[in-house]
């Protein structure tokens with residue numbers, strides 16, 4: 001075990017510590033770091049829930065009678081469960097053009113995004129984000145964030161354990177929820193998921209294309225609005241075209 005713990009410290013370039021300098025709680029943290037390599041999927045989902053709860057506490061969440069909440073509730077009324085996964089939806093009343101979904105089935109939509117998208121376009125974007133959850137991209141991203149967090153604990157923790165994450169640790173994970181970047185293949189698969197979601201529920205699949213085109217325009221407009229969703233979702237124009245091509249093949253547009 002000593003050998004493995006030392007390897008961890010060396011491999012990640014942390015300050016040089018000999019094993020003898022480590023106190024028992026640091027050793028425990030080291031063990032937890034190693035255990036994180038075998039984190040169960042359920043644990044990852046629980047940590048995702050913790051991170052979202054912290055995000056909710058730190059952002060202006062629209063109340064139940066807020067027009068934004070009422071609009072969102074209307075849009076998703078038929079989609080409280082998607083592909084067998086119960087989803088909880090909330091609006092953050094911030095101007096950023098963004099939305100995200102997490103492994104525990106939380107979907108958060110930002111006011112700035114709602115202001116520029118039609119109802120169907122919002123469904124298309126939420127469908128894409130939910131696609132990342134159903135395809136386990138979100139869980140895998142959280143798992144690697146937890147591994148990085150646990151590794152940091154080896155150097156920083158004086159109290160031991162990852163069982164209940166500290167506020168700052170959860171905050172770091174929350175940042176990761178927003179900054180998660182997926183591979184091109186994962187993005188295409190999430191796009192396909194959204195397309196299928198729209199099609200099977202009788203919505204116009206072109207909403208997926210037009211939502212991407214709006215994002216691309218926002219970004220090119222230089223109007224100063226931060227289009228965060230684009231930094232993790234590049235190539236909006238190409239992806240819109242891919243949707244249009246598929247819709248044409250499917251006979252859904254001419």
Ligand SMILES: [Zn+2]
Nearest residue numbers: 182187190233
């Ligand atoms: Zn995506």
